[in-house]
Amino acid sequence: MSEDYRALYLHIPFCASRCGYCDFVTEALEADDERISSYTEELIRVLRRSSRSGELGSVKTVYVGGGTPTHIGSRRLISLVYTVGLSLNLHTDSEFTVEANPESLTAPLARDLFSLGVNRFSLGVQSLNDDDLLVLGRGHNSDAARRAIATAGERCNNVSVDLICGIPKQTLSGWQATLREVVASGVKHISVYPLTLEATTPLARDIAAGRLVLPDDDSQAELLLATADLLAAEGFERYEVASWARPGYACAHNIAYWTGQSYLGLGRGAAGMRNTASGRQRYQDGELVESLSLRQRLAEDLMLAMRLARGIAVSEVQAAEESLAGIAAVFSTLLADGLVELCEGRYCPTQRGWLLGNQIFGRIWALA
Amino acid sequence: MVEQLLDSMDIERERGITIKSQAVRVLYQADDGREYQFNLIDTPGHVDFTYEVSRSLAACEGAVLVVDATQGVEAQTVANAMMAMNANLEIIPLINKIDLPAADVERVRGEIEEGLAIPADEAILASAKTGEGVHKLLEAIVARIPAPRGEAARPLKALIFDSYFDAYRGVVALVRVVDGSLQKGQMIRLMATDVQTLVEEVGVRRPANTPVEALKSGEVGYLMCGLKDPSLVKVGDTVTVAQGGADEPLPGYREVKPMVFTGLFPIDGDQYEDLRDALEKLTLNDPALVYEPETSHALGFGFRVGFLGLLHMEVVKERLEREFDLDLIATAPSVEYHVFTTKGEMLAIHSPQDMPDATLIERIEEPYLKATILVPPDYVGAVMDLSVGRRGIFDTMQYLSASTVEMKWAIPLSELIVDYFNQLKSRTRGYASLDYEFDSYRASDLVKLDILLSGKAVDALSFIVHKDKAYARGDALAKKLKEIIPRQLFEVPIQAAIGSRILARTNVKALRKDVLAKCYGGDITRKRKLLEKQKAGKRRMKNIGNVEVPQEAFMALLKVDE
Numbered sequence: 001m002s003e004d005y006r007a008l009y010l011h012i013p014f015c016a017s018r019c020g021y022c023d024f025v026t027e028a029l030e031a032d033d034e035r036i037s038s039y040t041e042e043l044i045r046v047l048r049r050s051s052r053s054g055e056l057g058s059v060k061t062v063y064v065g066g067g068t069p070t071h072i073g074s075r076r077l078i079s080l081v082y083t084v085g086l087s088l089n090l091h092t093d094s095e096f097t098v099e100a101n102p103e104s105l106t107a108p109l110a111r112d113l114f115s116l117g118v119n120r121f122s123l124g125v126q127s128l129n130d131d132d133l134l135v136l137g138r139g140h141n142s143d144a145a146r147r148a149i150a151t152a153g154e155r156c157n158n159v160s161v162d163l164i165c166g167i168p169k170q171t172l173s174g175w176q177a178t179l180r181e182v183v184a185s186g187v188k189h190i191s192v193y194p195l196t197l198e199a200t201t202p203l204a205r206d207i208a209a210g211r212l213v214l215p216d217d218d219s220q221a222e223l224l225l226a227t228a229d230l231l232a233a234e235g236f237e238r239y240e241v242a243s244w245a246r247p248g249y250a251c252a253h254n255i256a257y258w259t260g261q262s263y264l265g266l267g268r269g270a271a272g273m274r275n276t277a278s279g280r281q282r283y284q285d286g287e288l289v290e291s292l293s294l295r296q297r298l299a300e301d302l303m304l305a306m307r308l309a310r311g312i313a314v315s316e317v318q319a320a321e322e323s324l325a326g327i328a329a330v331f332s333t334l335l336a337d338g339l340v341e342l343c344e345g346r347y348c349p350t351q352r353g354w355l356l357g358n359q360i361f362g363r364i365w366a367l368a
Numbered sequence: 369m370v371e372q373l374l375d376s377m378d379i380e381r382e383r384g385i386t387i388k389s390q391a392v393r394v395l396y397q398a399d400d401g402r403e404y405q406f407n408l409i410d411t412p413g414h415v416d417f418t419y420e421v422s423r424s425l426a427a428c429e430g431a432v433l434v435v436d437a438t439q440g441v442e443a444q445t446v447a448n449a450m451m452a453m454n455a456n457l458e459i460i461p462l463i464n465k466i467d468l469p470a471a472d473v474e475r476v477r478g479e480i481e482e483g484l485a486i487p488a489d490e491a492i493l494a495s496a497k498t499g500e501g502v503h504k505l506l507e508a509i510v511a512r513i514p515a516p517r518g519e520a521a522r523p524l525k526a527l528i529f530d531s532y533f534d535a536y537r538g539v540v541a542l543v544r545v546v547d548g549s550l551q552k553g554q555m556i557r558l559m560a561t562d563v564q565t566l567v568e569e570v571g572v573r574r575p576a577n578t579p580v581e582a583l584k585s586g587e588v589g590y591l592m593c594g595l596k597d598p599s600l601v602k603v604g605d606t607v608t609v610a611q612g613g614a615d616e617p618l619p620g621y622r623e624v625k626p627m628v629f630t631g632l633f634p635i636d637g638d639q640y641e642d643l644r645d646a647l648e649k650l651t652l653n654d655p656a657l658v659y660e661p662e663t664s665h666a667l668g669f670g671f672r673v674g675f676l677g678l679l680h681m682e683v684v685k686e687r688l689e690r691e692f693d694l695d696l697i698a699t700a701p702s703v704e705y706h707v708f709t710t711k712g713e714m715l716a717i718h719s720p721q722d723m724p725d726a727t728l729i730e731r732i733e734e735p736y737l738k739a740t741i742l743v744p745p746d747y748v749g750a751v752m753d754l755s756v757g758r759r760g761i762f763d764t765m766q767y768l769s770a771s772t773v774e775m776k777w778a779i780p781l782s783e784l785i786v787d788y789f790n791q792l793k794s795r796t797r798g799y800a801s802l803d804y805e806f807d808s809y810r811a812s813d814l815v816k817l818d819i820l821l822s823g824k825a826v827d828a829l830s831f832i833v834h835k836d837k838a839y840a841r842g843d844a845l846a847k848k849l850k851e852i853i854p855r856q857l858f859e860v861p862i863q864a865a866i867g868s869r870i871l872a873r874t875n876v877k878a879l880r881k882d883v884l885a886k887c888y889g890g891d892i893t894r895k896r897k898l899l900e901k902q903k904a905g906k907r908r909m910k911n912i913g914n915v916e917v918p919q920e921a922f923m924a925l926l927k928v929d930e
Contacts, residue, residue, distance in 0.1 A: 009889055025890075193885045221880035242885035257889050271890035282893060290893055300896070307887060337857055357883035359857060362899045 003275040004058035007256040008088070010043065010080065011267030012066040016103065020137030020206070021164075023198035025269030026067040031104075040076040043267050044083045051087035055264065059088050061095040061253035068124070070104035074112060081116045090117060095252040097122050097160075102140040102148035114155040120251075121152040122189075125161040128178040132167045135212065137202065149185045158249060160189035165227065166220040167195050168212040175223055176230060183234045188249035191242050192227050194220045221355050228351065239309050241354050258308055260301040298324050299368035303361045311340065311348035330363050378690070379683055386412045387683055388653070389424055389530045391542050391588055392575040398510045406509065407544075407588035409529070413444055415803050416677030419624050422451055423529040423604045426620055427544035427588065430458035430513030432505065433486070437463045437471035437493075441479040441772065442801035443742045449484045458513050461486050462505060467495040475771065483742075483768035516586030523614045524548030524556070526583070526591070526607040531598065533652035537568070539601045541591045543583070546618060548609070550591060551582035555610040559617040563600045564610045565593040598655045624656045626674025627735070627806070628681055628785055629718040631662050631699035631828060632688070633670030635910060635919065639694055640669045646692035647671060650684060657684060662719060666828040666912045667697055667922075672719050675701075678785055697910060699828045700925035703781045706733040706809055720830040723816045726867065733809040735781045738763075740803045745773050747796040754791055758783035759812075759834060778807055782832065787926050817842050817871070819849070820863040821915045831925055843872035844928035852921045855879040860915050 013026045014036055029036055050056055062084055069077055081098070090096065097120040098113055110121070127133055128142045140148075152159045161182055165175055182190060197204050197214060206212045215223075228238060236244040240258065243251065256263055265272040265283070272283040280297040282290040292300060298320055305312045314331075321328045331347055334340040339353035339360050353360055380387055390410045397403050411417070411424045425431060431452040435445055452459055461480050463473055473493060480488040492508060494501025530542040543550065550556070554567045571579040572589040583589045595601055603624070606617035634643050651657050657680075662672040675681040681701060688694050705717040708730045717723055739760070743751055748765070755762070755777050763776040779788070784804070792800045817838055819829035829849075833841050842864030849862050853876050860876040887895050909916040 194881070194883075196884055196886070217879070217881040218877075224881065241883065242887075254888060257887070257892070263889055265889055269890070271893070273889065273892075284890075300892070303896075304887075304892070339857075355881045355883060356857065356879060357885075358899060358902065359879075359882060361895075362902055365896055365899050366903055 001277055003262040005055055005264040005272075005274070006058060006261040007061045007063070007253050007263035008056065008059045008084075009253075009263060009265040009267075009270055009272075010047070010062070010064045010084070011265065011270035012040075012064065012069040012072055013268045014039075014071055015066065015068045015139075016071050016101075017139050018137075019139070020135070020203040021195060021198065021201055023201055024067070031071055031073050036072050037076065039268070040072060040080055044080060046266050047080075047083050047087050050264065050266065056088050059264070060091075061256060062088065062090070062097070063253045064098045065122075066099055068101045068104060069098050070100040070109060074106070074109045077109070078112050078116065081113055081118060085117045093119075095120055097251070097253060099124065100148065100152065102144040105148045105151055107151050107154070110151050110155045119156060120158040120160065121156055122160040122162065122191075123148055123152060125149065125182070126164045127167065127170075128181050129170070129174050132164075132170055132174070132178075135168050135170075135203075136164065146181075146185070149182075149187060153186055157188065159187045160191065160251065161187050162191045162193070164193050164195050165223040166215045168207070168214060170215070170223075172223065172226060176226060179227060179230050183231070183236070189243070189245045189251060190231065190236065192224070192244070193242055194224060224355060225351070228354070237309070238354075241307050241349070241357055255308075258304045260297070260304060295323055296368040299327075299365055302327065303364040306340070306347075306349060306353075306360050306364065307357070309348060311343075311346045313346050314342070315345070317347065324367050326367050327364070330367065334360055334363065379686055385414065385679075386410060387417075388412070388532070389420060389542070390575065391530070391573050391590075393572045393588065394574070396506055396510070399507055400510070404510055406506075409588070413448060414677075414679050415444060415447065415805075416675075416680045418447070418451075418805065419622070419676075420530065420603055421448060422455070422620065423527065425452050425455045425457060426604075426618070427527050427529040428455075428457060429516055430460065430509070432509075433459050433461045433480075433484075434464050435461065435476055435480060435491075437465045437473055437476055438468050440472070440476045441483045441742065441768075443740050443774075443803035444801060446483060446742065446774075447740065447803040447805075449486070459486060460505070460508050460512060461488060461491040462501070463491050463493050464496055466493050467498050467500070478769050479772060483772060483774070518545070518585035519547045520549065520585040522547040523612060524550060524554075524607065524609045525614045525618055526550050527618050528558075528591075528601060528603055528605045528607060530603060531601045531655070533598055534592075537592045537594075539593075539595045539598050539652075540577075541593075541601050541607070542573075542588070543591050543607060544588050545583045545585055547585055547614070549582045549584045550589075550607065556593065556607050557610045557613055558601065558605050558607060559614075560602055560605040560621055561600045563595070565595055568592045568594050598652050602655070624676070626656065626658050626704075627677055627781060628675045628701045628703060629672055630675070630681060630701045631664065631667070631670055631697075631719065632659075632673050632685070633664065633667035633697045633699075633828070635695040635697055635908065637668045642692065643671065643688070643694055643696070646688050646694060647673070649692075650687060654684070656680070664699075664721070664828045666826045667699075667910060670697075674718065678789075695908065695919075697828075697919050697922050699922045700831055701785050702832065703735055703785070705814070705832060708732070720816050720832050721827045723832065726815070731811050732814045734812050734814065736761075736778045736807045736810050737781050737784060737804040738807040739777045739779045739784070741775045741777065741792070741800055742768065742772055743775065743796055743800040744771055747799060748773055748775070750795040751775060751792065751800060754788070754795055755779060758786075758788055759837075778810075779804075780810075780812065780834075785926075786928075815866050818865050819845065820861075820865060821853075821917070822858075822860055822913055823863075824913050825865075826912055826917075828922055838866060839871050841925075841928065842866075845925055846872045846874050848924045848928050849921055850874050850876055852918055852924055854916070854918070856914075856916060858914070 014029050015026050017028045096118050098118050099122045101124045125145045130142050207214050231244045238244050239250045262274045274281050279294045280292040317331050340347045341350050392408050394406050409424045411421045463476050477488040480486050492501050492504050525547040526543040526545045528541045534540050557564050569592040570583050571577050604621035608614040647659050656676050658674040659671040707715040707717050709728050710730050760777040760779040765775045768774050813835045814832050815835050817833050818825040846862045846864045859878045862874050863870050864872040909918050
């Protein structure tokens with residue numbers, strides 16, 4: 001028996017332009033391009049088919065991501081969001097997120113999406129410093145980002161922003177200024193990613209050619225520590241390695257990913273996952289791309305759970321030992337190395353553990 | 369047509385070198401209308417294989433001295449030419465690669481004349497690539513190299529100048545018959561090892577083995593006699609008949625002794641047996657290779673392996689990894705030290721970890737080499753600096769020509785194997801060439817230097833060094849290790865010490881950040897793949913205590929910049 005899907009992801013693989021650091025599945029097309037229209041229509045058909053086949057009945061959260069969903073124009077996006085409302089049994093408090101970029105989120109669009117059930121906006125702000133945005137090759141400046149935060153916040157009291165730290169030339173004080181301003185703007189959720197260099201991106205070429213210098217791991221560590229300090233002081237909870245939220249505003253959709261719940265991904269390049277009696281399967285573009293055994297599924301669950309502040313109960317680790325021999329010992333060494341700590345009967349990542357997450361994840365996955 | 373017909377190993381073809389001698393018989397229709405039988409041997413030129421070359425020369429009447437038209441006379445050219453002269457061979461000088469734009473025939477002619485005292489006006493100008501000059505060479509061989517002399521009627525005397533192992537036939541010896549004849553069914557005796565055996569087959573190589581009834585006085589060919597143990601068939605030994613054989617062996621035989629020793633350890637301890645099997649197989653074709661088990665606290669079970677020299681070592685290590693699919697850690701090479709203890713014993717020490725406690729040592733002697741360096745006059749100072757820095761003792765210097773100076777030095781072998789040759793090349797812009805032979809054992813003030821990682825001595829990183837150089841080399845090695853050892857969860861202090869005295873210290877800073885923060889639906893698989901890649905990288909490292917040390921750390925001593 002396969003588990004019902006708990007989360008639905010819809011992918012919009014289009015952007016106004018490609019950013020310098022991005023290697024996601026997306027392409028830069030004009031907003032009125034015919035290909036966007038036909039793509040959206042097809043996505044709506046697929047969504048209706050999924051609904052009729054009954055596989056959306058248990059979906060609790062929806063996330064429309066990209067690319068840039070707001071780039072495809074309000075008519076298309078509204079049709080899609082409307083279809084979501086028709087196709088799912090969404091509760092009024094079911095989390096329904098749409099990603100938006102500052103240059104394409106208009107007040108009317110925000111209003112229409114909200115009236116159709118969208119109750120969370122995730123904004124690709126990245127920085128409120130114009131030099132940073134220039135280095136990243138973003139299609140907006142900091143003022144546009146400020147306006148977008150305000151626009152989204154007018155309709156909806158659950159706005160999240162994505163930020164990037166460790167950008168070439170970025171200073172600690174500049175980064176802290178961005179954080180403070182974002183906090184002051186009233187957003188409820190902040191995701192912070194240290195800039196990672198993806199091969200074949202323009203930014204990677206600039207760095208390889210010496211035109212830009214990527215901050216080393218030590219300075220990235222400094223920025224991340226400063227982030228944790230500042231946001232904690234402002235009353236944000238870090239519930240996942242890269243996610244901070246006001247109490248009650250953690251992202252339910254993302255938590256589904258990190259707690260091993262089945263999710264359906266629709267659209268080009270979107271990943272779906274389903275737990276089955278024999279383990280776990282992943283799909284992409286209608287094809288089975290990966291099958292995990294029960295043992296591997298367990299290891300993956302434990303690994304993902306350690307991204308979360310709540311971590312794993314000691315009793316769960318002990319229970320896992322039966323099918324994943326050695327896991328208890330792994331947690332003992334993580335404890336000894338100061339990467340996790342015990343809090344109320346659970347193994348939780350430490351400050352050091354957040355920074356050295358791959359050491360935790362790697363040791364757990366090595367048992368699979 | 370196959371290029372490089374006789375250099376059949378991958379490593380030989382890739383590097384353009386000869387490691388293993390090859391013998392071949394060809395028939396040549398000369399201009400005088402007669403057919404001549406040539407028995408040719410292609411030998412290595414590298415100094416590591418000097419003894420084998422000397423035996424091949426002893427099997428010949430003449431030698432073609434091939435000099436590269438772009439490189440000119442090198443130290444190895446001089447050494448090999450001297451060897452051929454001492455063996456009373458007729459020498460035909462040949463200048464090769466004249467088709468290259470950088471060829472400088474006149475300069476090379478001058479060097480041959482002045483440096484080797486060989487009349488160069490007779491030198492044949494040739495290009496093996498275009499074939500130019502080859503006919504002239506073949507005619508010169510007919511005209512100038514004497515036919516073999518020998519007494520067919522005297523008791524059999526045949527020189528073993530090389531051997532290889534055939535999985536079905538056992539050891540195959542390559543021989544030159546001097547006196548008498550060698551035939552199938554004969555009962556023979558190998559004089560140095562005193563082994564008697566029956567001749568199963570004799571033949572000639574063209575280059576495939578072709579059986580013949582007998583090899584007669586003056587002929588070159590192969591001999592199969594069913595022996596399975598290569599150590600019984602020694603290069604340089606004399607074959608005679610079991611009954612009424614020769615009284616005296618041919619001159620020049622000696623035991624080949626390894627000069628350079630290194631520890632070879634499988635990264636994965638499970639490959640220990642595979643490594644043993646692989647060494648056993650390589651030894652069949654390479655009796656100069658010797659090995660014995662060695663245990664290291666840091667690296668586990670492995671072997672101490674003795675080689676003729678650094679090239680030999682490199683080639684063997686590469687073959688073990690390529691042909692036998694082994695992942696190996698090689699420790700920095702060492703030499704054979706003679707340690708005289710206070711009890712009056714002499715211990716031959718091949719590995720720093722076998723060095724007795726300093727209080728038990730009366731004195732230590734180490735092997736010195738007689739090194740010959742040819743270099744343009746402008747670089748004499750550079751060679752002086754380098755060699756004095758390596759504890760070299762200057763002997764003589766003379767001009768071979770206006771453009772070439774020959775310097776002779778006595779240099780400890782232990783200094784020569786630490787990147788001396790590369791340094792020599794780089795400090796002379798590639799112009800210097802080097803040749804050497806064993807000189808003598810001399811007393812030196814030597815100490816064992818230990819490297820400590822996180823406070824614990826790592827036996828596989830210890831080395832023996834002259835007391836005056838201990839600080840500089842310990843410091844340089846510690847710094848080099850800092851570059852090589854990746855950052856880990858905890859700071860890794862690196863110390864260099866003699867006994868309990870710390871000479872130098874540095875540390876690898878602790879890893880601060882190692883996380884990819886983004887991990888949503890589609891990223892999970894990608895992220896796991898990344899973790900698997902990291903893990904695969906770690907498999908190439910050795911865990912020592914709680915420190916992960918990459919393979920190349922154990923060879924870092926060869927790359928230090930003092």
